[in-house]
Amino acid sequence: MVPAPADPQPQTLDHRRIPLRTLLPLVALGGAVGALLRFGLGELLPEQGMKFPWTTLLVNISGSAALGLLVGVAAVRTKTPAWVVPTLGTGLLGAYTTFSTIIIVLLPSVPGAALDSLTTVTYVSPGILEAGAYLMISLIFGTMAAAAGLVCARGIFGYLGQDAERRAAGRGGTGGPS
């Protein structure tokens, strides 16, 4: 693999520079692994009988933190091959984390939607306040975890101190091949 040029727009989950025929199998493979990881964690911590899918919350928060770290480290270490972030980010972590489950638990609480029978098959019927709280916890802590991952990556592998910009500018090869 040819090393990626320095990222002109650092810290993004960009995959458009890589040809699809290379990327598609890699992302599919990452997706298979990510889905199996989520399934495996669900077997270890079964959500059956839980009022809310807490295992899914754990998955989403840990996956967000990992994606923040991945993208942050790749932005600092510009020699990271271009396929690494899309394969692990879009593929593995994208499939590991999930959005549809956290929406499904809200549905029995949607006013006027008459989805009461769903409560027998999803999680124990929560009130609308509790369901809203679960959603807010997911969104806020998930976003904070991603931000923490980005910042930690820069702090550990790059520079975060007072003279961070000067040291980053002095770092060799920042500009990359142009």
Add this chain to the structure above:
Amino acid sequence: MTTTVSLAVVLGIALGGAFGAAMRLLLDRYLRGGVLIANTLGCFVLGFLFGEFSVLQAEDATMDLWIPSEPVLAVVAIGLVGALSTFSTVSLRVAQLWMDGRRGRALFTWTSHVLCGITAGVLGVAVSGMQALG
């Protein structure tokens, strides 16, 4: 939805995960707001699957409806739908927007995903056989 672990279940989830992630990649690559579309689609299908599942649970629902068995529904929900929809891509994007000071945009991103997701989920349940129960 739960399922017992078997080779078929593991293969089904892996295959579904591969297809779901590949579909999301294609949507994200060629469409504006592709991740939002993937998540909305995921919520629709999951709503549909849960609707079908609740039909299976109901005792008197064994009419002439053809519904996949519970393990099949679970494997599709965990593998294909779980991987098609994503959380981390969105949370990372929102975190970046927020740290860049584009906070309105950050809030709008989560809001649009949640509203589209709920709407699609309700529609998915409605499309499933639930109405047949009366």
